Amino acid sequence: MSSEPARRSRGAVLQDVLPESLGFGTIFAPLVVTAWYRRGRWEDPVLCELGPVASSIGAKALQYGQSVFEGMKAYRDLGERSPESGSFLFRPHDHARRFARSARRLGMPELPPEVFVSTVVDLVAALDEYVPGRRGQSLYLRPTMVGTTEDLTVRPATEFCYTVLATPSDALFTEPINVWVERGYSRAGAGGTGNVKAAGNYAASFAVSERLLERGFHQPLWLDAATRGTVEEFTAMNVFVRRGEQLLTPPLSDTILAGVTRDSVMRLVEDAGDLQVREEAIPIDGLLAAIERGEDIEVFGTGTAAVVAPVALVGDESGLRLHLRGHETAARLREQLLDVQHGVATTHDEWLLSVGRS
Incomplete structure (x- = not known):
């Protein structure tokens, strides 16, 4: 996966920056993955700085809701299995298969599962310091695909944007x-x-x-x-x-x-x-x-x-x-x-x- 800009060096978990209570989905990590589907094929995913994704107000996702997503997590390794271990993705291949099923149901192209998994692996590796170190906290990942074709015909888009957003988070509910x-x-x-x-x-x-x-x-x-x-x-x-x-x-x-x-x-x-x-x-x-x-x-x-x-x-x-x-x-x-x-x-x-x- 190409990288824009080049990756900077990564250090320890940012416990001095991340608050003890993270909430859910309100703190966004500074890097995202983006990939485009154009002319009948997926282009190479890109690791880039967090920012707006250009889209027309006439895009199928905005006009007709042609949008699917996944929710998955990276957890800090608290078992200290090896000095090189950073974090674990939990059942990423199952999420990849479900993402493909969602895409099929909404008339969207399937992202190959191996590409899906590689994008989240590369993003988590690049954002290692944003994976919280406290039990129960995680780097929540939101892979998303939206139809970006600009017209109002009631039929599927032919161009799509795939993104992966990351947010250090607590569990959605921390109390009964x-x-x-x-x-x-x-x-x-x-x-x-x-x-x-x-x-x-x-x-x-x-x-x-x-x-x-x-x-x-x-x-x-x-x-x-x-x-x-x-x-x-x-x-x-x-x-x-x-x-x-x-x-x-x-x-x-x-x-x-x-x-x-x-x-x-x-x-x-x-x-x-x-x-x-x-x-x-x-x-x-x-x-x-x-x-x-x-x-x-x-x-x-x-x-x-x-x-x-x-x-x-x-x-x-x-x-x-x-x-x-x-x-x-x-x-x-x-x-x-x-x-x-x-x-x-x-x-x-x-x-x-x-x-x-x-």
Whole structure:
């Protein structure tokens, strides 16, 4: 990958520059990757200074939402496996494949997975000092592809821009969250784009999210569009329910995103063998009734940005407010997953790609 400008030397982690509390997605690292698709092929990616990407107001991404993205992370190596080790990318090849699926669904060219992985590796290596050194923090990476063709015909673009943005971040949620059962709007319908990371999926949630934030809730809990009777996912996370010794999660479909963290959590639970993992429909009314009866239940979300986020309160428009006080399973799984991501645990090394310091 070419570099503009030439890379400067990299030192230790910028603990004296990065604040102890990073927030999520508000601090941008100074380098990005950019690649263009023109005349039917991908041009070589370029490492360059962070700045605006030139685009027409008539671009397909702005006019018709032809835009997809991924969310992934680089974690500082806290296991001290070798002096050369800098950080780990977590399951980058899975993110590359999902990025390709998203592109196909929106009529966009696939970026070869090996190119996707090499771009994030090169960016993280160049930004080594921006990978935070505290447990649970990461360099969050946002690969994005947008249609840039300038015309208003209702058909796919023929030119595209691929970028990778990096931001030193905390987890999206650092405390248990309050969730709202959304019975009016729907996140996704059958045959739509609910199972890919299309930008419009998230924009469609903003009106609901803004209203919920004003009421003290962090995420909507979306129900199926057909019946409004079963749980699907949160806006930014997949859903898990521990009920006794069973761990339940809705089965994947064309309305539910195949979360990389979701799959990782299921694998960790299967490894431990203390819970039975089941993919099955979760009726919302039955879940709420069980919580209200005081059954042994935990609800939590999983996602790249959030890692594992326990639910403290469930509410809806009827005035229902149900508190969940047990978060032991969610807390344990979060710590187990962070052990893997930071290289502390030696299990599931196949999920990690080591990125040395440049």
